Amino acid sequence: YAQQHNGFPRAQEAAIRQGALEMIIFEELLYQEAERRKLSVSSETLRRQEGEFRKQFQSPDQFQEFLQSEMRGSEQRLQQQIRRSLLIEQVLKSDVEAKSAVSLAEVRAYYEKNPTRFQQAETFTFQSISIVPPLKPGAEQAKEAQKKAEDALRQAKATKSYQDFGLLAEKISEDDFRVNMGDHKAVGRDKLPPQVLKTFATMKPGQVSGLIQIESAYTIIRLNAHTLGRKERLEEVQNDLKVELQKTKYEKLRSGLAKQLRAKAKIEVG
Template sequence: MVKIIIACCMLSLFAAAPTFAAAKPLSGIAAIVNDEVITSTDLDKEYSQMQKEAEKLPAAERNVQRSAALNRLVDRKLVEQKIRELDIKVTDEDVRLAIEDVKKQNNLSQEALEKALASQGLTFPQYKVQLKEQLERMRLMSQEVRSKIQVGEREMREYYEAHRADYGGGSETFHARHIFFKLDSKASAEEAAKTTKLAEEVLAKARGGEDFVELAKKYSQDPAAAKDGGDLGTFKRSDMLAEIGNSVAAMKPGEVSSLVASPAGLHIIKLEQKSQEKGRPFEEVKDSIEEQLYKKKSDDRFNQWVKDLRSAASIDIKQP
């Protein structure tokens, strides 16, 4: 019975319209891929779906071309044909187990799953069909693409070193002290000159080898300096005022800066220590790096594989 229904549907694509008043208009042909038809109705649905997906993207990326929808359908058709050619099978039990896994990972009951699907405009039977197709494509990728991919230890280490910041490493940290001289933007020229002269005198003492901690306790107008000797603690460049952060980043440990002007006043900075955060060790993130590189290689190889399928296929585009 199913075969009869399918045959009738295929016939309706090509047969002349019968002379019944209630006859529905035939769907046009958008493309023919290895003798299999993609209809205009298929294209309309895919184009509509891509527009919905584009709504989640930034405004600059929402321009969806109808040709892109047709290309996606052609690629999908080629993949479907290859699945049949290689006799890749996904059973109802495979689908059931996959659904149970989805429910378990997301802590969903059957009712909650169906409700979530409904919010996305999907019925449970439609979801099962989509999931089966997805499993078929995954098995195809495993057989035709992923089995031919390797990720080596050296490649993973090179990626790790190039992306240390992603794993909490590579960022510079600084330990510094400062002597602060308050200089209000509304101060008179005479007051500004007086403060600047004092700061220059203290700078000369600091560069002359006098104890920076004692100088901070004696001259700094930072209220905490009397106790901590101007200690700024350990910080990253971005944690501080840009003027201070940029200054310490260019300094060497033990060095005393020139006068540094900030919106609050003048600073004399001494860099005590500079270090780099080690971050998470390679062995701890090795598996995630391998998975990331493997996925990228798989995607790249799969895209090339589909291009090869297209070049070897008979594709007749009927609609632009």
């Protein structure tokens, strides 16, 4: 990475280098543990893995170039590296991967213990057109704003679709959503003012409201969708949840193994 990008990104350099160092240390500790356990790699496995490794090179010459630049021209050194990797893999498989499997019973237990996580909020998807009077308007300005709002309502009621209402919002609305065709996307019930919720209670998707006064503004709303709040069923989330729990368990086991091996290494050195 450093060679390809002329060095590490300055802001990330320390973290990247620290992460790389920790990986090197962890792999060395895994290798030492494999040796301590007297694990072995059969000649057949080693030969097969070396064959797989060679397949990544497009030609024998390219493989020889790799040997010269990375292994000082020694196939024996390459075999030692492959053997080392396979021994490390054995420890990881037995101490981490084999223990990180998550059963459906564990998934169900997590699901039942964390009900709020799987609760989908009630949402409203809508568009708005707002007419905003000047701050502290005089009587004439207030009257003019109301007339403008009533004219906007007449035009909004004449729209027949999302597109029609959106184009009108872009043309006459004075709120920030006009640049998005007045579209607010999905908004949770808890984020909407009471007067809007009261209006939604009388509407069906596709309908346009009357004038709603929100603070000093006159707002017109087109309801596009209303999704009731519900709890996701276990069957809907169990596959993704199982992957997530396995990943969490894997990382926890891996971290625990690293600490255990570090402690053991310190004891042995002492």
